[in-house]
Amino acid sequence: MKPEQLAVYFIMGSVNAAGRNPIEVLESALRGGVTCFQLREKGPGALKGEALLEFATACRDLCREHGVGFIVNDDVDLAVHLGADGLHVGQEDGDIRKIRSRIGGQMILGVSAHDAGEAGAALAAGADYLGMGPVYGTRSKPDAREASGTGLIRDAHAAHPDLPIVGIGGIRADNAAPVIRAGASGVSVISAISHASDPARAARELHQAVEEAIMEK
Ligand SMILES: C=C1C=NC(C(F)(F)F)=NC1=N
Ligand SMILES: [Mg+2]
Numbered sequence: 001m002k003p004e005q006l007a008v009y010f011i012m013g014s015v016n017a018a019g020r021n022p023i024e025v026l027e028s029a030l031r032g033g034v035t036c037f038q039l040r041e042k043g044p045g046a047l048k049g050e051a052l053l054e055f056a057t058a059c060r061d062l063c064r065e066h067g068v069g070f071i072v073n074d075d076v077d078l079a080v081h082l083g084a085d086g087l088h089v090g091q092e093d094g095d096i097r098k099i100r101s102r103i104g105g106q107m108i109l110g111v112s113a114h115d116a117g118e119a120g121a122a123l124a125a126g127a128d129y130l131g132m133g134p135v136y137g138t139r140s141k142p143d144a145r146e147a148s149g150t151g152l153i154r155d156a157h158a159a160h161p162d163l164p165i166v167g168i169g170g171i172r173a174d175n176a177a178p179v180i181r182a183g184a185s186g187v188s189v190i191s192a193i194s195h196a197s198d199p200a201r202a203a204r205e206l207h208q209a210v211e212e213a214i215m216e217k
Helices: 022-031 049-065 076-082 096-103 116-124 151-159 177-181 199-215
Strands: 008-012 036-039 069-073 086-089 108-113 129-132 165-168 186-189
Touching (some): 008 199, 022 036, 036 049, 049 069, 086 096
Parallel strands (some): 069 086
16 A cells, blocks of 8 residues: 555445435546545445445446555455455454454555554554544544544654554545645545535545645645
């Protein structure tokens, strides 16, 4: 996982597409230059079984067409079955070491971490990047913790400067810079792109904001 792959990390499930065809939203986001995509099929109305497999396969193929990493959230079996580029798990999704041994050394493994301690444990267990947040208030995750600002990212980056971190939670083009300045390699977003009337434009604007902040570092 090269840190620059985390610059604009789009996360979406079929329920996040604001009533539109999620494949068209993903296609638009990819045209707009998102650098990584995570399929996070969760919550009421989430696809299951054959419908999920079809949707996930279509997302994977679109990402491959655009040369963008395809990451699956939580579902180890689905990630392995699809030959995904990576898997993202939270602290509650099982023992990170066991998951690493299950997916092998090639697959990217992302782990959610909420403090420097969890960051260290995830790194020791084989994580390739950390997702840290919620930086700002978020509506995409009903059970999200309190907004933590960028302090957690700053602490984790200071403790583990070589471990790529992506910020998450309420991030948009107009508040992305502080996340990068705190030491993150990129920002991950759901609704800033999936709810945008023009997802490609939203992705471009986020990419510009992140690139500018990286240049100013
Ligand atoms: C809960 C999550 C936290 N962080 C991330 C990512 F941005 F990918 F690191 N993805 C998630 N699903
Ligand atoms: Mg999870």
